[in-house]
Structures are given as C-alpha cells and as structure tokens.
Amino acid sequence: MISGEVSAWARHVLVKSLANQESGSAVWLWNAFARFPPLRPAQQSLTHLCSSRTGVDRSQSSVANPAVSLHPISARPSLVTSVGGSIATRLALGIVVLVALVTSLVVAELNRLEWQRLLTSKRAAAQMVAVVFAGSLAPALDFKDDDAVRDRVDGLRVSPEILQAQVVASGRSDPVAQYRRPNEPECSDADCIEVLHPVVNPTGDALGAVQLRVSLNQERQAFAQTRRKMIGLGAIFSLCLASALILIARRFLVTPLARLETAAMGLARGLPVLVPVQRDDEIGRLSRTFNSMAQIIDDREQRIAASNRRLQNLLDHMGQAILVFDAQGKLTEEHSRLAERIFGARAGTSIVDQVYPDLDHSEMEREAFQAWVDAAVNIEPEEFKNIVELAPRSLKFQKDGGELELELEYRLVYAGEAAQQIMLLATDVTEKRRLEREVAEKELEHERQLSAVRRLVSGGGQLFAGFVDQTERRLGVCRELLNAHQTLDRATVEALFQQFHTLRAEARCFDLARIEARVTQLEALLQELRTDLQEQVAGDPEPGGRLELQRGVDELAQLLEEAEQTFVAQHPLGAAALDQITVRRTRFLAVLGAAKELPPELRARVEELARRPLVESTALLPEAVARWAQRAGKNVRLEVDHRGIEIPYALSGVLGGVLSHLLRNAIAHGIETEAERLAAGKPGAGLVRISGLESAEGVAISVSDDGGGFNIEAIQARARGASPEAILALSAAFESGISTIVNRGELAGAGVGLAAARAELASAGYCIRIASTSRQGTELRLTPISGTDMASRSRGGTPPSEDPGLAARKA
Amino acid sequence: MSVVGKVLVIDDSEMVLERVKARLQRESYEVATTSQPVGAARHLLLCDLVILDFHMPGMNGSEVLRSLKMLGASSGATPLYFLYTSDKSLSKGYRELGFDGTLTNKGDDESLVQQVAVALRLAKLRRKTSAGKG
Numbered sequence: 045m046i047s048g049e050v051s052a053w054a055r056h057v058l059v060k061s062l063a064n065q066e067s068g069s070a071v072w073l074w075n076a077f078a079r080f081p082p083l084r085p086a087q088q089s090l091t092h093l094c095s096s097r098t099g100v101d102r103s104q105s106s107v108a109n110p111a112v113s114l115h116p117i118s119a120r121p122s123l124v125t126s127v128g129g130s131i132a133t134r135l136a137l138g139i140v141v142l143v144a145l146v147t148s149l150v151v152a153e154l155n156r157l158e159w160q161r162l163l164t165s166k167r168a169a170a171q172m173v174a175v176v177f178a179g180s181l182a183p184a185l186d187f188k189d190d191d192a193v194r195d196r197v198d199g200l201r202v203s204p205e206i207l208q209a210q211v212v213a214s215g216r217s218d219p220v221a222q223y224r225r226p227n228e229p230e231c232s233d234a235d236c237i238e239v240l241h242p243v244v245n246p247t248g249d250a251l252g253a254v255q256l257r258v259s260l261n262q263e264r265q266a267f268a269q270t271r272r273k274m275i276g277l278g279a280i281f282s283l284c285l286a287s288a289l290i291l292i293a294r295r296f297l298v299t300p301l302a303r304l305e306t307a308a309m310g311l312a313r314g315l316p317v318l319v320p321v322q323r324d325d326e327i328g329r330l331s332r333t334f335n336s337m338a339q340i341i342d343d344r345e346q347r348i349a350a351s352n353r354r355l356q357n358l359l360d361h362m363g364q365a366i367l368v369f370d371a372q373g374k375l376t377e378e379h380s381r382l383a384e385r386i387f388g389a390r391a392g393t394s395i396v397d398q399v400y401p402d403l404d405h406s407e408m409e410r411e412a413f414q415a416w417v418d419a420a421v422n423i424e425p426e427e428f429k430n431i432v433e434l435a436p437r438s439l440k441f442q443k444d445g446g447e448l449e450l451e452l453e454y455r456l457v458y459a460g461e462a463a464q465q466i467m468l469l470a471t472d473v474t475e476k477r478r479l480e481r482e483v484a485e486k487e488l489e490h491e492r493q494l495s496a497v498r499r500l501v502s503g504g505g506q507l508f509a510g511f512v513d514q515t516e517r518r519l520g521v522c523r524e525l526l527n528a529h530q531t532l533d534r535a536t537v538e539a540l541f542q543q544f545h546t547l548r549a550e551a552r553c554f555d556l557a558r559i560e561a562r563v564t565q566l567e568a569l570l571q572e573l574r575t576d577l578q579e580q581v582a583g584d585p586e587p588g589g590r591l592e593l594q595r596g597v598d599e600l601a602q603l604l605e606e607a608e609q610t611f612v613a614q615h616p617l618g619a620a621a622l623d624q625i626t627v628r629r630t631r632f633l634a635v636l637g638a639a640k641e642l643p644p645e646l647r648a649r650v651e652e653l654a655r656r657p658l659v660e661s662t663a664l665l666p667e668a669v670a671r672w673a674q675r676a677g678k679n680v681r682l683e684v685d686h687r688g689i690e691i692p693y694a695l696s697g698v699l700g701g702v703l704s705h706l707l708r709n710a711i712a713h714g715i716e717t718e719a720e721r722l723a724a725g726k727p728g729a730g731l732v733r734i735s736g737l738e739s740a741e742g743v744a745i746s747v748s749d750d751g752g753g754f755n756i757e758a759i760q761a762r763a764r765g766a767s768p769e770a771i772l773a774l775s776a777a778f779e780s781g782i783s784t785i786v787n788r789g790e791l792a793g794a795g796v797g798l799a800a801a802r803a804e805l806a807s808a809g810y811c812i813r814i815a816s817t818s819r820q821g822t823e824l825r826l827t828p829i830s831g832t833d834m835a836s837r838s839r840g841g842t843p844p845s846e847d848p849g850l851a852a853r854k855a
Numbered sequence: 856m857s858v859v860g861k862v863l864v865i866d867d868s869e870m871v872l873e874r875v876k877a878r879l880q881r882e883s884y885e886v887a888t889t890s891q892p893v894g895a896a897r898h899l900l901l902c903d904l905v906i907l908d909f910h911m912p913g914m915n916g917s918e919v920l921r922s923l924k925m926l927g928a929s930s931g932a933t934p935l936y937f938l939y940t941s942d943k944s945l946s947k948g949y950r951e952l953g954f955d956g957t958l959t960n961k962g963d964d965e966s967l968v969q970q971v972a973v974a975l976r977l978a979k980l981r982r983k984t985s986a987g988k989g
Contacts, residue, residue: 408977418984434983
C-alpha cells in the first residue's frame with residue numbers, strides 16, 4: 045500500500061522531471077528506492093517509465109546496474125537539477141548554507157543577549173534580597189544575639205532559589221550563622237549567583253556581612269524555552285529565505301542558462317536552435333549573442349554541407365574507386381561511390397583487408413602490401429615517390445563471382461605541410477584488358493594467317509589458286525544440294541559431309557584456321573543429322589539444320605574470299621598471282637630462243653608469254669628506299685602503281701638495277717631534307733613513285749619524285765662540251781662522269797650511276813628521258829628506243845652501233 | 856611495372872634453371888642460377904631474393920636454407936629466402952621450415968613472374984625498413 049502511494053508520487057515527480065529534461069530528481073528517486081526493499085516495485089515502475097520516455101531499452105543493462113540506469117537521461121543534463129557539478133546545485137547549497145549560517149549567528153546572538161538580560165535581572169533581585177536581609181540582621185548582630193541571627197537565617201528556607209546563606213560578624217572568625225539547602229550539591233558559578241552585602245548599624249558601623257548564593261534554575265528553564273522558540277523561528281525563516289532565493293535564482297539565472305545549455309547541445313548535434321529572448325539583462329544579451337552565433341554556425345554548416353555535397357558528387361562521378369587511409373592504415377570516411385561498390389569502403393577498417401580480403405589466395409600480396417602501408421605511412425613526404433614504386437600497381441579483385449582487374453595509384457594527402465593520409469585510386473581496367481587481349485589474340489591469329497599465306501606465296505600461288513577454285517566448286521555443290529532438298533535425307537547429308545570433310549582437310553593444308561573451324565562446326569551438325577537419320581527420327585531430323593548449313597556455306601564463301609584477298613594483298617604479283625602457273629625456266633628459254641625462227645605473229649605470242657609483271661622488279665625496293673633515305677638523313681617513301689603491268693622479258697632483267705640507280709640518285713639529289721621540304725611548304729616525307737604506262741610504242745616506266753628538280757646550271761657547267769639547249773644539257777646528265785653533287789658520298793656523286801643505268805637500259809632496247817623537272821619535282825621515263833632516240837644519240841657522239849639495247853631491239 | 860631486382864635461383868634441374876632464368880630475364884631481372892648450393896654463397900651478397908627448390912639430391916631445402924642463412928649472416932647479406940614448389944603442404948608450412956615466403960605453382964612461368972614481383976617488393980620494403988631502423 046505504502047509502496048503504491050510512493051510509487052504514484054514518484055511517478056508524478058519523475059514525469060515532471062523528464063518533461064523538464066531534469067535527471068537529478070529521477071536519479072535521486074531511483075537511488076532512494078533502491079535502498080529500501082519495500083519500494084522495489086516503485087523502482088521497477090520508475091525504470092519502465094524512464095525507458096518509455098527516453099526510448100532507450102534498459103532491460104538488459106540499466107536495471108542490472110542501477111548506478112548507470114538513468115545515464116541516457118543525464119546524457120542531456122540540465123543545469124537546473126542535475127546532480128553534482130551543476131551551477132543550480134551549487135547555488136542552492138550555497139544559499140542554504142549562507143542563510144543557515146546567518147540565521148544561526150543571529151539566533152545565537154539573540155540567545156546570548158537574552159541570557160545576559162536574565163542574569164542581570166537575577167543579580168539585581170538577589171542584591172535586593174541581600175540588602176533587605178542585611179537590614180534585618182543589623183539589630184541582632186549589634187546586640188550580638190546569635191540566636192536571633194540564626195532564626196533569621198533559617199527563615200530563608202522558604203525561598204527555594206536561595207541555595208546558601210552565611211552571616212559573619214566583625215571580629216569573629218567563625219560564621220555566626222549559615223544555611224545550605226539540603227540535598228543540593230555545591231553549585232558552580234554557572235549555576236548560581238553569589239551576592240555579598242555588609243551589615244551596618246544605624247550609625248554606620250560595620251557589624252558583619254551577609255553572603256547569599258541564589259539558584260539560576262528558573263532562568264535556565266526560561267532561557268531554554270526561549271532558545272527553542274528562536275531556533276524554530278530561525279529555521280523557518282532560513283527555509284523561507286533560502287527557498288525564495290533559490291526560486292529567484294532559478295527563474296532569473298538557472299532556467300535561462302539551462303535553456304542555453306539545451307540549445308547549445310542541440311547546436312552541437314547540428315539542430316537549428318534558437319533561444320527565446322525575454323529580458324534585456326545579461327542573460328538576455330547572452331541569449332541574443334547565442335542566437336546570432338547559432339545563426340552564423342547554421343549558415344556556415346549549410347555552406348560546408350553544400351561544399352561537401354559538391355565534392356562528394358565530384359568524387360562519385362570519377363571513374364576511379366578512391367579510398368583514403370590514415371597513418372594507422374585505417375580507412376577514413378572519404379571515398380568515392382565506385383570504391384563503395386567495389387570494396388565496401390567501411391570507415392575504420394584496414395586498407396589491407398579492403399584490398400586483399402581473400403586470405404587464402406593472396407597471403408604474400410597481403411604481407412607485401414601491409415609492409416608497404418607500414419613503410420609509407422611513416423615516411424617523409426619527399427621519400428614517398430621512392431616508396432610508391434614498391435606498392436602494388438595492379439590488382440585482381442574477386443567481386444560478385446567475377447574478377448575485376450584494377451590499376452592502382454597512390455597519392456599523398458597533405459594537411460598543411462604534413463602528409464597525414466594516403467589516397468588510393470583504383471581504376472577498373474577489366475574491360476580494357478579484355479579488349480587488349482582480344483586484339484592481341486586477333487593480331488596473333490592474323491599474323492598466323494599471314495605467315496601461312498606467306499608460306500603459300502613463297503611456294504607459288506597456283507596451289508592456293510587451285511584450292512580457291514576447288515572450294516568455290518565445293519561450296520556451289522553444297523548450295524545446290526541444300527536448295528534441291530527441302531528435307532535433308534541421308535544421301536544429301538552424306539554428300540554434304542563428304543564435301544565439308546575434304547574442304548576441312550584442304551583448309552588445314554593452307555593454315556586457314558577460321559575456315560577449318562567453321563567447317564568443323566558444320567561437320568558436327570551433319571554428324572547430329574546423320575545420327576538422327578540413323579535413329580529414324582520422324583520428319584526433318586533437325587528443323588533448323590538446313591538453314592544453319594546454308595548460313596555456314598555462305599559464311600565459308602565469305603571466309604574464302606577474305607583468305608583470297610589476304611593472299612592477293614600479300615603476294616607481290618597481286619591478283620595476277622591467281623592467274624599464274626609455274627614452268628621450268630630452261631624449257632621456257634629454249635622455246636623463247638626458238639621463237640626467233642617463228643613467224644612474227646607467233647614470235648609475238650611467245651614473247652608475250654615471256655613478259656614479267658612490273659612488281660617482280662620492284663618487290664624489294666620499298667624497304668631499300670627507306671634504308672637509303674635513312675642513311676642520307678632524309679625521309680622518303682616509295683609507291684609503285686600498276687604493279688601487275690607486264691614488261692618485256694629483257695627489260696625485267698635489268699629494270700631492278702636501273703631503278704635502284706634512279707632511286708638512289710633521287711634520294712641523293714632530288715629529295716630535300718625534311719627541314720628544307722617543310723621550309724618549301726612541302727610534306728616532310730618525300731615521295732618517289734614508280735608507274736607502269738601502256739602506250740602504242742610499248743610499256744614505259746615512269747619514275748617521279750616531288751624533290752627539288754635537276755640543277756640545270758650545274759649540269760651545264762660540268763657537262764663536257766655542253767650545248768646551251770636545256771634538253772641536251774639534261775641528256776648530258778646521263779653521260780658518265782657528270783654529277784651535280786658537291787660532296788660525293790655513298791649514294792651518289794661519282795657521276796657514273798646514271799650512265800650505267802643508261803647503258804643497262806640500252807641493252808634491253810630502252811632509253812631514259814627526263815619528262816619534266818621543276819622545283820616541285822622530276823619525272824624520268826624509261827621508254828622503248830625509237831628512231832628519234834637513235835638520231836639524238838648520234839649527235840651526242842655515241843655511235844648507234846655501240847648501243848646494245850638498240851642492237852637487241854634490231855635483233 | 857617490374858621492380859628491378861637480383862634473384863638467385865637454386866634448383867637441381869638445369870632445365871628448370873634455364874627456363875626460370877630466361878623468363879625472369881625477360882622481365883629485366885638480374886638472375887643467377889646454380890644447381891650446386893655449395894657455390895651459391897658468392898651470389899648472396901648481391902641478391903635481393905633467393906628462390907630455393909626443396910627436394911634436391913643429397914640435401915633438402917631446409918639444410919640448404921640453413922647453410923645459406925649462416926653464410927648470408929656472416930657476409931651481411933639480407934635477401935629473402937623463398938621456397939619454390941608446387942607441393943601445397945610445403946607451401947603452407949614454409950614459415951616453420953624457415954623460409955620467408957613461398958612461390959607456388961611451380962612450372963607456371965606467368966605465375967612465377969607475378970610472385971617474384973611481389974617477393975621483390977617485399978624484400979626491398981624489408982630492407983628499407985631495416986635501414987630506417989638502423
């Protein structure tokens with residue numbers, strides 16, 4: 045019953061305390077209840093109430109530990125009532141102590157004064173009694189009537205306050221009479237008052253003296269009663285005064301301060317708070333200042349939050365997973381969204397655990413990375429670039445059942461001048477690496493195919509050409525079979541199988557892996573069809589089989605065409621290689637020699653058979669030109685047009701050497717250096733072009749370049765007996781011993797190269813002309829020797845009979 | 856990027872030595888090989904990493920390791936000693952055998968290159984750390 049009432053009262057107090065966020069009362073109640081077993085139910089009720097009000101479940105920890113059970117409340121302490129350390133408590137205690145002290149002093153002083161007053165009154169009364177008593181004794185002592193004296197002394201017995209009385213006579217040593225109240229102990233000075241008065245006769249002679257001791261019991265009793273009243277009044281006064289002072293302090297000081305405290309705590313939690321300003325005193329001004337400060341802080345917080353959001357947004361949109369770890373190797377809060385997605389990026393976890401979470405497969409990597417982290421976080425910033433070389437730069441990270449390939453970079457993060465953190469940037473290169481591997485594999489495959497084709501080329505193209513023809517025929521047969529049979533029967537499947545099987549074997553001979561692989565797929569399909577037919581499956585054994593086979597045939601045709609194109613591109617003869625056959629040279633030369641005896645028409649046919657493609661004479665020149673140009677410190681490239689044009693057999697025998705002479709001469713004399721070309725507004729790389737030309741007179745070869753042209757003045761100056769006409773001067777350039785180059789070098793300068801070329805050409809019935817020359821380039825043309833050429837050569841001093849080419853042509 | 860380093864490989868198989876040497880040299884490492892542990896001491900002072908076979912005729916890897924460590928300590932050499940094996944039980948117990956680490960998947964050259972890169976990083980870090988403390 046008592047417990048129930050107390051519980052109700054405690055509940056009321058507690059609810060009020062919680063409403064005011066005051067934990068002191070609650071703590072006090074809790075502790076009080078805990079000390080008294082009958083109040084335990086109230087204590088439990090209190091615990092439950094605290095839980096429900098604060099939203100904290102203390103069923104596990106708080107009830108078991110009463111000392112901390114209300115701690116979450118005191119987590120928001122109030123200045124008004126929190127226990128210990130608060131201004132309110134100190135102020136209240138101070139007021140109580142001060143008031144009690146002052147009241148005690150006042151009451152003590154009042155008591156002292158009251159006691160003095162009582163003593164003074166008592167002493168006056170006792171003195172008066174002594175005077176009267178001495179006057180009554182005067183006759184008896186004057187007549188020395190001791191009995192009368194004794195009678196008078198005995199008469200004092202009626203007064204209970206007179207404890208002792210003694211009468212002495214002058215000239216006598218012993219007292220005449222004395223009285224002492226029976227059963228009274230010897231009183232001390234504090235318990236009684238002693239009065240001494242002389243006894244004189246009417247003439248003024250001293251007869252003796254009277255001594256009285258009067259009790260203070262009545263005064264003490266009266267004083268004790270008075271003192272109790274005063275103490276009680278003083279206590280009541282103290283209580284009232286202290287209460288009044290506490291209330292005043294609470295209203296005007298503590299409560300506003302508590303409000304400020306609550307607001308400050310709210311501010312600390314990032315809540316927008318304002319304190320009501322009700323007065324214009326110091327507290328009011330403090331509240332206003334606080335509100336201003338809170339507003340400023342709120343503005344600043346908003347700006348910082350906006351700035352943080354912008355930075356985080358930037359971070360999240362970076363293509364790298366960004367992690368930051370501190371000097372302890374622990375992750376900080378800063379990370380990009382990608383880092384969260386890949387690593388999880390939980391702040392406070394070890395960077396090593398994040399990067400190498402798989403203990404089984406990366407023990408050494410973990411150990412090395414841990415060693416690196418330990419070294420890197422303790423190193424001077426200027427040493428970081430050295431240590432970063434020892435960090436892992438790539439990582440294979442298992443994620444969601446797949447493997448990510450990451451490239452890792454590291455940056456120091458400075459705080460002021462000191463480096464405090466390290467940023468790890470992980471770039472996901474999984475797709476990039478996959479593509480690189482694919483490209484490498486394709487390049488490898490392509491290179492393998494090229495190698496295979498080169499082998500074919502070196503061995504002669506007619507085998508490959510035969511394969512192409514044969515395969516086209518096979519594919520044609522396959523198409524006919526597939527078109528003719530809407531439903532594949534056993535015979536068709538077998539026929540197709542035979543075609544594909546042979547095709548696969550032939551493709552393998554030419555290292556045509558893609559064709560071989562596709563045919564293998566089709567063979568597998570045919571095998572399934574064959575099995576179905578053997579098991580007598582009703583209807584079309586494979587409804588999609590025919591279409592798949594048709595698709596396969598089309599793809600094979602496409603692959604065959606690609607292989608043919610690759611072959612043509614790689615073969616020096618180009619497409620002409622597909623139209624060639626190989627015959628024995630000796631037998632053919634025998635036929636060619638015998639052709640002289642044949643009629644002109646047949647001889648022309650035989651000579652036509654002997655013609656060779658231009659590319660045979662130019663196949664090795666592109667690489668040679670690049671090499672010669674490099675030696676000359678120039679940048680030159682060679683292009684050959686109409687590579688398939690057929691040139692006379694005699695010319696094909698000398699053309700390679702002649703072109704070498706001309707090209708070396710063009711590199712040495714014609715093509716400028718890169719700097720000179722750029723200064724002249726030309727491309728940095730010079731171009732030399734060889735072209736085959738068909739004309740009525742026969743095949744001509746053009747050799748042109750985009751160099752600086754012939755130096756005609758120099759040729760004229762150096763040509764022996766040079767004619768003033770430019771044409772003759774240019775022709776003289778091909779005479780032996782004339783060179784326009786000043787410094788003779790490896791490539792040209794002796795002046796014999798072009799003359800030798802001229803002689804070589806003449807032996808094949810060809811001569812060389814300068815078709816055009818200017819500062820933008822030169823074109824030389826190799827043409828069959830005509831009658832005009834012979835006349836010119838006669839004027840130049842070279843006997844026509846000495847020209848072997850002409851002789852050959854005549855022959 | 857490979858960390859340039861000097862590696863000593865000790866194995867009784869000349870074929871393994873040649874293969875490992877060729878592959879590591881392609882990664883620009885300086886590689887010394889020997890099938891005779893007795894003569895390996897002269898390489899110790901200069902190398903960062905020693906790769907040891909465990910099962911060798913006449914002596915096992917532990918004995919070779921012990922003698923090499925003694926020689927290394929006397930000459931001031933501080934390479935890391937790694938066991939090279941495809942034996943998983945040996946790989947797991949390398950620390951008990953006294954090795955600093957283990958290179959697994961013996962015979963897989965690509966795996967070897969990756970593991971050697973990690974081991975060399977570790978060797979250089981340990982050397983740097985010990986130099987810092989010194």
